[in-house]
Amino acid sequence: MQRINKNVVLALLTLTSSVFLLFQLYYYKYYLSPKNGAVFSKVKGSQSGQDGIQWHVIKKFLGLVSSHNVPVYLIDPLVLGLIHKDFEQLSSSSDGMSPECKYFCAPRDFTTFALLAKTWKHEVSLFRAAEKMGFQWLKIQNKDPRLEGMDDLSGTEIPLHYIFRLAAHAIHLVVFYERSGNYVWHGPLRLKQNIDRKFVPFRKLHFGRYSGAYNKPEVLLLSIDDLKVQIPKNLSQFLEEMSHSRFLECRYREARTFFQLYPDDASLDAVEFRKKAKALLHLAALTLNDLGVRFWLSSGTCLGWYRQCNIIPYSKDVDLGVLIQDYKSDIIPAFQKAGLPLKHKFGKVEDSLELSFQGEDDVKLDIFFFYEDDDHIWNGGTQAKSGTCFLSLHCVGLSL
Helix, strand or coil, X not given: CHHHHHHHHHHHHHHHHHHHHHHHHHHHHHHHCHHHCCCHHHCCCCXXXXXXXXHHHHHHHHHHHHHCCCCEEECCHHHHHHHHHCHHHHHHCCCCCCCCCCCCCCCCCEEEEEEEHHHCCCCHHHHHHHHHCCCEEEEEEEECHHHCCCCCCCCCEEEXXXXXXXXXXXXXXXXXXEECCCEEEEXXXXXXXXXXCCCCCHHHCCXXXXXXXXXXXXXXXXXXXXXXXXXXXXXXXXXXXXXXXECCCCCHHHHHHHHHHCCCCCCHHHHHHHHHHHHHHHHHHHHHHHHCCCXXXXXXXXXXXXXXXXXXXXXXXXXXXXXXXHCCCCHHHHXXXXXXXXXXEEEECCEEEEEEEECCCCCEEEEEEEEECCCEEEEEEECCCCCCEEEEEEECCCCC
């Protein structure tokens, strides 16, 4: 009996040793071998352990997408924030070599990259290669909102997010789509019933809590922590956009219901007005964005978007709202330079300021300035023909 116990113990020890040896060989092959780029383990001041694994996972992911010609760019706000502080130094350095792993080795669960959908066909070969490299991956898709107005295509689903997991780190790949209006959009990350909710800590993701919209980014190739990475060229603008990037989709179903009760005006005059109004809105957005002035759709223009997903054809103007603390004296000269002369100026900066600019033909742009008090927000207005003044009150909790 004692001899049997000794044999069992020896067998267990041998099995345990073999498993441990295989693990060491696997770890060396995929994380520490020169073939996979064990760079920072030999550099003074390098990070180790969890941080070293992160760097290697990112390196393997970048190698994967590069070999399949998938042009991703970095949008991780934590990493971009660090890069932004040292941008001049990084952009002037030819090789990007650093005495330590500074940007991709800070402790985190995810690193976030972006992909423009039109630059890749979502080929299966990428995922097969990822699996051979040891990645586990997850695809999250949902309905394409661009097709919501088309009854026969409104249920079409598109890929919105990919998660690539390896070891203790994950890559979050956000898919951006071009939308009419010259901007890019990403969808929310909504987990369906068949998805493993323990695959990664989804609540920690920087993107996906809601849809987002951004200006089309130009990208710049930099060498960061000895890795070639594309980043948004205008880092400060991209990081600033993140703070107000939440995108509210138009209520297409409600708009169709509205038009069933009140048929849309499809006359040539209505079509022509909407075309001019959208062009004026686009020009106004460019002008205010260049000045760094925040704004929102207001009054009839906001009502048209909310109620019928379009500009109200009989409104004859475009309405925007701006907080008075964002007012700049450069606004009037900037609009005049853009070809929009000042038509009216009512009120003053201290009280009920309103600016009106003349667009093409009879299309007018009205900018209302809003004032904050203790428990409400208000704006003033003046009727041009009669000079009658009025006030409009809004709850502070109302999202502008």
